[in-house]
Amino acid sequence: MQHYSIAVPRNIQFGENLLQELPLLLPPGCRVLAVCGSHCRRRVADLLPGAVIAPPVRAELPLEDVENLLQLARSEKITAVIAVGGGSVMDAGKTVAALIPLEGSVKEYFYGERKIPGKGVFFAACPTTSGTGAEMTSNAVICDAATGIKQSLRHPEMTADLALVDPVLTYGSPADVTASSGFDALVQAVEATLSRKANTFTRSISMIAAMQIFEHLAGAVEDDPQARNAVAEGSMMTGIAFAQSGLGAVHGIAHPLGSICRVPHGVACAVLFPAVMRRNMPYARILNDIFGSDPLEKYQILLRKCGLPGSFRDYGLKKDHYDFIIRNCRSGSMKCNPADLSDSDVAAILDEVC
Ligand SMILES: [Zn+2]
Structure with a gap:
């Protein structure tokens, strides 16, 4: 045990x-x-x-x-x-x-x-x-x-x-702030669920939180109060879970990428998520329980609905930045990721979101 x-x-x-x-x-x-x-x-x-x-x-x-x-x-x-x-x-x-x-x-x-x-x-x-x-x-x-x-x-x-x-x-806060902070919470909930340091206690919280945020985030972006309440509760639960379990490679890569390209943290996490999750798939059958069948397609639909980009094109991510990002992504979050990612895996992830 x-x-x-x-x-x-x-x-x-x-x-x-x-x-x-x-x-x-x-x-x-x-x-x-x-x-x-x-x-x-x-x-x-x-x-x-x-x-x-x-x-x-x-x-x-x-x-x-x-x-x-x-x-x-x-x-x-x-x-x-x-x-x-x-x-x-x-x-x-x-x-x-x-x-x-x-x-x-x-x-x-x-x-x-x-x-x-x-x-x-x-x-x-x-x-x-x-x-x-x-x-x-x-x-x-x-x-x-x-x-x-x-x-x-x-x-x-x-x-x-x-x-x-x-x-x-949170009522009345701008749609872009709600979308980027809400996606941060969603990504945190999923990474906490898949983390190598997760346990039954944290997983039982982060998984319900992920499902609740996924279901209500579009409504929260439209400023529906009940949806706002559900996302606030999901975000709170996620915080309890990841404070114990840690996160994963999306957060590992998002930190240096965000600081070098000046991407808001939630946007960085939202855009990186599908490319990282494709590498986590052997460990991530639980994504079907959170998002339903075709989890990454469902995720992309929500991303578009909330007005977030699918790549970092508008933020000017270039090959010149890869070296800095690869050197600075090996944080505690990275160590919690279920799949081991080599430097060339990180470069391939960045190629997919350029
Ligand atoms: Zn985060």
Whole structure:
């Protein structure tokens, strides 16, 4: 029997209009720093009148933004951090909450010169897009523009104390954002299901999540509230699963490809998925249970329906980029992929999506 351990936020809350409950779920008497996406700053400021509202952080979370946030949090003597936004916002909040009580800069922890010893201050994560799963994971992805390095800061104790998933926060978000974050969630759910590190517990969650996202994603892109709720729930479940099981080669390749060609993460995953899955087919009979017969055709139909491209032609992926992508794709995700992929397999995958 396989050994495994499961780490999840201490308190997971899912449901419509739950954000208004947030003040009641915070530690009594805490001094709050709120990191928010730009469209919900007003709302969060009204909800938490005493909170310090942080300046916005950028997408592809820059190290510099987290550094500024940490200085602000320490000078304001913050004892609880809440993040209401997409992946970068949650990763920024997660990092700052871990580092507030410690000495040293974000950079020192990012490059391993200092180690996170344990639990930071209280941290609550409230996603406003359905896709990243960052409310469930114990890592934060940060980019250092000075060196071009994009990597995770991680510690088991960085897992949120409270993950509050209110699907109403996703209502009305633009179709392209919904499509790319939703495909990220779908690909994550499938990769988590096929991962070498998956187990019965995680697979039972990620597989249902994949089916639910696949069924409702087109409706969510059209802003149907019931479909939005279903995709938000699927994305949350996916986060729980892949925080334990890891992902696969789509994510391994998507990271360097996204950084060199500036492709949004969800789009990179969505486009790479069929080419990678063709190599996983001997291990991937489960795709028929998720998508039905002819799984990759069904997938392509959904991709077109959601307005996403079938290749990276518009992003200028060229043979010159292959070397960088092949050198930088051998991450933890790659090691979880069921099929072993050689450098020439990766090059052949890139040929199919050029
Ligand atoms: Zn992803």
